[in-house]
Amino acid sequence: MxxxxxxxxxxxxxxxxxxxxxxxxxxxxxxxxxxxxxxxxxxxxxxxxxxxxxxxxxxxxxxxxxxxxxxxxxxxxxxxxxxxxxxxxxxxxxxxxxxxxxxxxxxxxxxxxxxxxxxxxxxxxxxxxxxxxxxxxxxxxxxxxxxxxxxxxxxxxxxxxxxxxxxxxxxxxxxxxxxxxxxxxxxxxxxxxxxxxxxxxxxxxxxxxxxxxxxxxxxxLEDGAKIAAELATKLGVEPTAAAFAEVDTTALFAAQQEIALESAADPNPQRWGRSIVAAAMPFxxxxxxxxxxxxxxxxxxxxxxxxVDMMVGTVTEEMRFFLVPTGILPAVTPEAVAGYLRGRGWDESIGQTYAANRPDGSSGDVLSAIMTDTYFRVPTLRLAEARAAIGRPAHVYEFGWRTPVLELGACHAIELGFVFDTLDTPDLPAAQSLTGADAPQALAGRTHAAWVAFGRTGDPGWQPYTPDGRSVMVFDDPTTEVVDDPRGDERKAWDGLV
Incomplete structure (x- = not known):
C-alpha cells in the first residue's frame, strides 16, 4: 500500500x-x-x-x-x-x-x-x-x-x-x-x-x-544593477521587476544566456562590475x-x-570540467599561464611552483591547477581557516578519483554519484555519466558513509582542519586517507592573494 x-x-x-x-x-x-x-x-x-x-x-x-x-x-x-x-x-x-x-x-x-x-x-x-x-x-x-x-x-x-x-x-x-x-x-x-x-x-x-x-x-548592489541594466537593454524594457515580469520567459532567459556568453568572452569589470567578473557568473x-x-x-x-557544524571540500582537478571539453586546455601555452597571472596582478612565480610540481604536465595542466585553486580550493580553505579562527574548525575533504571519461580527471562534479551512491542508478546509465562504466563502488561506499556520518553526528570520521593540523581527507581509490596539508607549497603561494 x-x-x-x-x-x-x-x-x-x-x-x-x-x-x-x-x-x-x-x-x-x-x-x-x-x-x-x-x-x-x-x-x-x-x-x-x-x-x-x-x-x-x-x-x-x-x-x-x-x-x-x-x-x-x-x-x-x-x-x-x-x-x-x-x-x-x-x-x-x-x-x-x-x-x-x-x-x-x-x-x-x-x-x-x-x-x-x-x-x-x-x-x-x-x-x-x-x-x-x-x-x-x-x-x-x-x-x-x-x-x-x-x-x-x-x-x-x-x-x-x-x-x-x-x-x-x-x-x-x-x-x-x-x-x-x-x-x-x-x-x-x-x-x-x-x-x-x-x-x-x-x-x-x-x-x-x-x-x-x-x-x-x-x-x-551596484554591480548587480549593471547586469540588470544590460539585460533590460537587450529586452528593450526598463530594468524593473514590473517590466521583466511582462517579458516572455523564453525571451528573458535567452537574453540572460547572451549576457553569460558576452561576460565570459569579455570580462570587463567596467561593463559588468568587478564582483561579477571575479565570480565569472553574472547572476x-x-x-x-x-x-x-x-x-x-x-x-x-x-x-x-x-x-553550525561544517564540512567543506573540493575536487582535485575542478577546472578540467571547464577546460577540457571546450578544447582550451591543450591550446594553453606557457605564455598564457603567465598572462593569466599578470592579468590578475599576481607574481608569475606562482606558475613556477605549480609547474615544478607537475614535471610531466602540460601548460594546460598547470593553468587548470592554478584556476582550480583560484576559484575552488583556496577559497574553500579560507572558509575552513575562518572557522578555525572562531574556535569552530571545519572538517575538510578532497575528492581525488580521476574519471577516464573525456580525460576529465578529478573534475568538478565528479564526486556527486559517489556522495549519493548512485553510480548504478537505472535512470543514469554509465554511458551518460561523468564517471563511466567502471567507477569504483567501494569508493562510493566510503564517500557516502562519510556524508551520512556527518549528517548524523557532525563528525565524518577525521580530525578538523586547523592551522596547526591541516588535516584533509582525500577520497580516492584504492586508498582513502588523511593527508596533512596536501600541496602545501601551492597553498602558501596564495597567502595574501585569495
Whole structure:
C-alpha cells in the first residue's frame, strides 16, 4: 500500500520500494508566476483529499544551453509547469520519528539544474537512516536579480522558505527538525556558505556541507544593477521587476544566456562590475545589506553560523570540467599561464611552483591547477581557516578519483554519484555519466558513509582542519586517507592573494 502522510497543507501519497518511501514534487511555496515572479516566496495553498506525490514537480525556468561534449554527461531534466518551488523527500520510515535530515541544494552556476537530476536520487541516504530532502529554487535572472522594485536574493530566500517548510513538516516523514544538515555542490555549495552567513537562517539547520563552493562569492548592489541594466537593454524594457515580469520567459532567459556568453568572452569589470567578473557568473547572491551583509567568508570569520557544524571540500582537478571539453586546455601555452597571472596582478612565480610540481604536465595542466585553486580550493580553505579562527574548525575533504571519461580527471562534479551512491542508478546509465562504466563502488561506499556520518553526528570520521593540523581527507581509490596539508607549497603561494 502506498504511504500517506499529513503535512500542514494536506495529505500526500508517496510510493514505497525496498524499504524506502519517496514523496516527490511537494510544493513548499506558491508558484512564482505573473507579478509574483520577482517577489518573496509565499505559502502554498492547502488542498483537499490526498495529493499524489509520485513524480518530480516542475523545474525552475532556465536557459537552453548550447550543445557541448558535456551536455550528454550532465543530465538536466526540464519539467514544464508553474509550480517550480517544490521539493522531494525520501524516508526509511514515514511513520517513525527522530531521524536525521539532510537537505540537498543543487548546483548549476545559479542558472541551470534542478532537484530532478537522476544522480541526486535520495534512496541510498534513506536506506542508511537519513531523511533526504532535495529542493528547487529560482535561478538566474529570476532568482538573483538586482531590481529597484524587488527583493534581492530571491533564490536564497526560496531556499530559506524550503528549510522553513522542513521545520514545519519533516516530522511527518520521520525526520527530526532539530537535526538538519544542508549540503550542496558548486552553486549549491556557495548557497550553503551564504545560508550559514545569513542571520535569517538561525535555527533552520544545525550542520552544513559546502562542496566545491566558495564563501568569497557575492555581487555588490551596484554591480548587480549593471547586469540588470544590460539585460533590460537587450529586452528593450526598463530594468524593473514590473517590466521583466511582462517579458516572455523564453525571451528573458535567452537574453540572460547572451549576457553569460558576452561576460565570459569579455570580462570587463567596467561593463559588468568587478564582483561579477571575479565570480565569472553574472547572476549570483548579492551583498544586499539585508539577507547578506558581507561576503560569507567574512561573516563566518566574524562569528556568523558559529553554532553550525561544517564540512567543506573540493575536487582535485575542478577546472578540467571547464577546460577540457571546450578544447582550451591543450591550446594553453606557457605564455598564457603567465598572462593569466599578470592579468590578475599576481607574481608569475606562482606558475613556477605549480609547474615544478607537475614535471610531466602540460601548460594546460598547470593553468587548470592554478584556476582550480583560484576559484575552488583556496577559497574553500579560507572558509575552513575562518572557522578555525572562531574556535569552530571545519572538517575538510578532497575528492581525488580521476574519471577516464573525456580525460576529465578529478573534475568538478565528479564526486556527486559517489556522495549519493548512485553510480548504478537505472535512470543514469554509465554511458551518460561523468564517471563511466567502471567507477569504483567501494569508493562510493566510503564517500557516502562519510556524508551520512556527518549528517548524523557532525563528525565524518577525521580530525578538523586547523592551522596547526591541516588535516584533509582525500577520497580516492584504492586508498582513502588523511593527508596533512596536501600541496602545501601551492597553498602558501596564495597567502595574501585569495
Amino acid at each position: 502506498d504511504p500517506v502522510v499529513t503535512v500542514r497543507q494536506g495529505k500526500l501519497r508517496g510510493r514505497s520500494h525496498d524499504g524506502v518511501s519517496a514523496f516527490l514534487g511537494i510544493p513548499y511555496a506558491a508558484p512564482p508566476v505573473g507579478p509574483a515572479r520577482f517577489q518573496l516566496p509565499t505559502p502554498v495553498a492547502s488542498w483537499d483529499g490526498v495529493r499524489d506525490a509520485l513524480a518530480f514537480g516542475p523545474t525552475p525556468p532556465k536557459p537552453v544551453l548550447p550543445a557541448s561534449p558535456l551536455t550528454g554527461l550532465m543530465l538536466d531534466p526540464v519539467i514544464e509547469g508553474d509550480g517550480c518551488l517544490n521539493l522531494n523527500v525520501w524516508t526509511p520510515d514515514p511513520g517513525g520519528s527522530g531521524l536525521p535530515v539532510m537537505v540537498w541544494i543543487h548546483g548549476g552556476a545559479f542558472r541551470v539544474g534542478s532537484s530532478a537530476v537522476p544522480s541526486y536520487d535520495g534512496t541510498a541516504f534513506a536506506r542508511d537512516g537519513i531523511v533526504l530532502v532535495s529542493i528547487n529554487y529560482r535561478l538566474g535572472v529570476v532568482g538573483f536579480p538586482v531590481l529597484p522594485d524587488a527583493p534581492a536574493n530571491l533564490g536564497l530566500r526560496d531556499q530559506l522558505a524550503a528549510l522553513a517548510w522542513v521545520q514545519d513538516n519533516i516530522a511527518a516523514f520521520g525526520g527530526d527538525p532539530s537535526q538538519v544538515t544542508i549540503f550542496g555542490e558548486s552553486a549549491g555549495g556557495m548557497s550553503v556558505a551564504s545560508l550559514v552567513a545569513a542571520k535569517a537562517s538561525a535555527g533552520l539547520f544545525q550542520r552544513a556541507i559546502a562542496q566545491s563552493g566558495s564563501g568569497q562569492i557575492g555581487a555588490s 549570483i547572491p548579492t551583498i544586499d545589506g539585508d539577507l547578506l551583509s558581507d561576503l560569507p567568508v567574512n561573516a563566518i570569520a566574524g562569528g556568523a553560523g558559529r553554532d
